[in-house]
Amino acid sequence: xxxxxxxxxxxxxxxxxxxxxxxxxxxxxxxxxxxxxxxxxxxxxxxxxxxxxxxxxxxxxxxxxxxxxxxxxxxxxxxxxxxxxxxxxxxxxxxxxxxxxxxxxxxxxxxxxxxxxxxxxxxxxxxxxxxxxxxxxxxxxxxxxxxxxxxxxxxxxxxxxxxxxxxxxxxxxxxx
Numbered sequence: 001x002x003x004x005x006x007x008x009x010x011x012x013x014x015x016x017x018x019x020x021x022x023x024x025x026x027x028x029x030x031x032x033x034x035x036x037x038x039x040x041x042x043x044x045x046x047x048x049x050x051x052x053x054x055x056x057x058x059x060x061x062x063x064x065x066x067x068x069x070x071x072x073x074x075x076x077x078x079x080x081x082x083x084x085x086x087x088x089x090x091x092x093x094x095x096x097x098x099x100x101x102x103x104x105x106x107x108x109x110x111x112x113x114x115x116x117x118x119x120x121x122x123x124x125x126x127x128x129x130x131x132x133x134x135x136x137x138x139x140x141x142x143x144x145x146x147x148x149x150x151x152x153x154x155x156x157x158x159x160x161x162x163x164x165x166x167x168x169x170x171x172x173x174x175x176x
Contacts, residue, residue: 006047007044007047007048010044010047011044013040014037014040014041014044017033017036017037017040018037020033021033021034021037026105027073027077028073028105031066031069031070034065034066034069035062035066038057038058038061038062038063038065038066039058039062041057041061042054042055042057042058042061042062045057077105077106077107078106078107078108078109079101079106079107079108080109080111080126080127081108081109081110081111081127081128081129081137082111082112082113082127082129082130082131083110083111083130083131084112084113084132085112085113087133087134089110089131089134092160093131093135093160096153096157096160096162097131097137097157099156100148100151100152100153100154100156100157101148101153102153103151103152104147104148104151110131111126111127113130127140128140128141128144129141129167135161135162135163136162136165137157137162137163137164137165138164138165138166138167139164139165139166139167142166145164145166148164149164
């Protein structure tokens with residue numbers, strides 16, 4: 001086999017790329033490494049003479065799975081907060097929240113809830129919490145709350161006068 005000297009280093013890239021893939025916390029780095037892993041696997045198949053398997057790996061293992069992962073990542077990396085439909089959110093509050101969430105690679109989506117006195121509530125199952133009066137942030141998930149509190153933006157939010165609290169299972173505010 002003439003390409004044996006090429007096969008060993010390329011094959012060694014597979015476990016190296018896989019280790020890098022599982023050791024990353026940043027989902028966007030994982031997305032790129034997943035594509036690299038598929039390309040390296042396709043290259044190994046080409047060097048082994050399995051062009052049909054290489055083509056399948058390139059199309060399905062690299063292009064399709066990476067694209068689907070990118071779509072899933074884009075749709076899931078969002079923090080959805082309910083806001084009162086009849087109370088506008090201060091622009092400074094939205095900017096502070098957006099800059100706070102940026103290091104966590106989260107996007108902010110403010111979802112208007114029903115106005116006071118109407119019976120149509122916001123879909124609580126789709127929301128991570130609520131923003132009350134542009135200054136009080138209340139989150140359902142305590143683990144998410146702890147991760148956000150560990151970011152630098154939490155101190156800026158508090159120094160601006162914002163509160164960070166919890167919502168219990170019934171949607172009632174509990175201790176901060």
